[in-house]
Amino acid sequence: MTLPQRMRAIEIAGPGGPEVLRETELPVPRPGPGEILIEMHWAGVNRPDALQRAGAYAPPPLASPLPGLEGAGRIAACGPGVTGWKPGDEVTALLPGGGYAEYALTRADHALPVPPGLPLREAACLPETCFTVWSNVFMRGGLRAGERFLVHGGSSGIGTTAIQIAAARGARVFATAGSAEKCRVCESLGAERAINYREEDFVAVLGAAGGADVILDMVGGDYIARNIRALADDGRLVQIAFLAGPRAELNFAPLMARRLTLTGSTLRPQSDLAKARIAAALRAEVWPLVAAGRVRPVMDSEFALAEAAAAHRRIESADHVGKIVLRVAG
Incomplete structure (x- = not known):
């Protein structure tokens, strides 16, 4: 597929409250060795995103400065050396950052197949938790x-x-x-x-x-x-x-x-190898439970990508139960 040059994304204008999240337009990233580029359909919203927005949880070196640590969609492109995945595959993935965007990069071995019968909306909520x-x-x-x-x-x-x-x-x-x-x-x-x-x-x-x-x-x-x-x-x-x-x-x-x-522990600063090992264990031990319906994300609410500030206000309240997602595509 031909990749677009630009994408919608949510950036952090500066440390602060939810109001510092703003919509912007950025170049679509290209995958490097061992990476996949995901056309994001849904992005999970998590407390570490809010901590990053507030200036208390910096991204690792070389990671996208955009918030967003998980999501689901379809592979748009594979970088050199990637095996086991191809463009068009549906995936849910742990991200080093950048999930609040139409396209996001991650390591190929940090992605997992969407369990059969699970909507992408719910699959987007699996990785971080x-x-x-x-x-x-x-x-x-x-x-x-x-x-x-x-x-x-x-x-x-x-x-x-x-x-x-x-x-x-x-x-x-x-x-x-x-x-x-x-x-x-x-x-x-x-x-x-x-x-x-x-x-x-x-x-x-x-x-x-x-x-x-x-x-x-x-x-x-x-x-x-x-x-x-x-x-x-x-x-x-x-x-x-x-x-x-x-x-x-x-x-x-x-x-x-x-x-x-x-x-x-904290998850984000761990090595790529450590995260790959966790992904492999999840695929063997937890993904069968998801496929069998014994483990399913509990969904609280959804917001459009442009409503990321409202999603952050929701997760910082004491009212939500389960997961909050951003609708990126559609």
């Missing part, structure tokens, strides 16, 4: 069938994905959320117990159940010490964000006495 959940809950946290798993923010994109994958793989899932309605969503997805953190103490609930073997936390702050109390012996706390701040005063003696593990 699935890469994050798999690498942290299963690769770093080592969650196994039969273990107790607690995910904070259970109604978020990460939370709804973590509940479904963990439950499908045989874990006992607990989740926190901020309303009775959100708790019902968590339980409908496979959590055996959803905890309204405004009314209940998750430490007490998990303690009564025997403690959590793995906790996935994006809150931080005073949750860190509480998470340690909620862990079972040999438990693992995996930190992926600090919405309440990264600082806490801790007594580290329980780590030795109870053989606890504290770990965590």
Whole structure:
């Protein structure tokens, strides 16, 4: 196919609130060695996008300065050395940036086929959450069938994905959320117990159940010490964000006495090889669950590409449940 020279995109005019997102026109990028160019149909909206917009999460070197870390569409062109893909293939992909645009580049081995029967709108919401959940809950946290798993923010994109994958793989899932309605969503997805953190103490609930073997936390702050109390012996706390701040005063003696593990990661700065390995694991372990309908993105809302600022206001509110997407094509 003949590629256009220019494309619509959303750029960040400067650090600030959602109003700094503005529509622009840019050259269509060309794929280099090992890269594919995706004609974007849908782009996922994630909290790291909002952090980048605010000036708190810089893109890696050589990555597009445009926001957008995931999306789905059709391959428009393949760079030198790419195998296994061809123009016209439908893909969903983890992006180093640049997803808020009509065309985006990524490594060929960071893309995955769209599962059969899954609309592109939903497929666009798989990469960021699935890469994050798999690498942290299963690769770093080592969650196994039969273990107790607690995910904070259970109604978020990460939370709804973590509940479904963990439950499908045989874990006992607990989740926190901020309303009775959100708790019902968590339980409908496979959590055996959803905890309204405004009314209940998750430490007490998990303690009564025997403690959590793995906790996935994006809150931080005073949750860190509480998470340690909620862990079972040999438990693992995996930190992926600090919405309440990264600082806490801790007594580290329980780590030795109870053989606890504290770990965590961010996805975007990891190497291309590390992301390719996560993609391969997802294709083998999670994509069959998606194809079988056991794991599906929970969709909150959609916005046109030009309404990216409204999408950011939505994700920064406490109201959304699941994933938010931008409609790029059509």
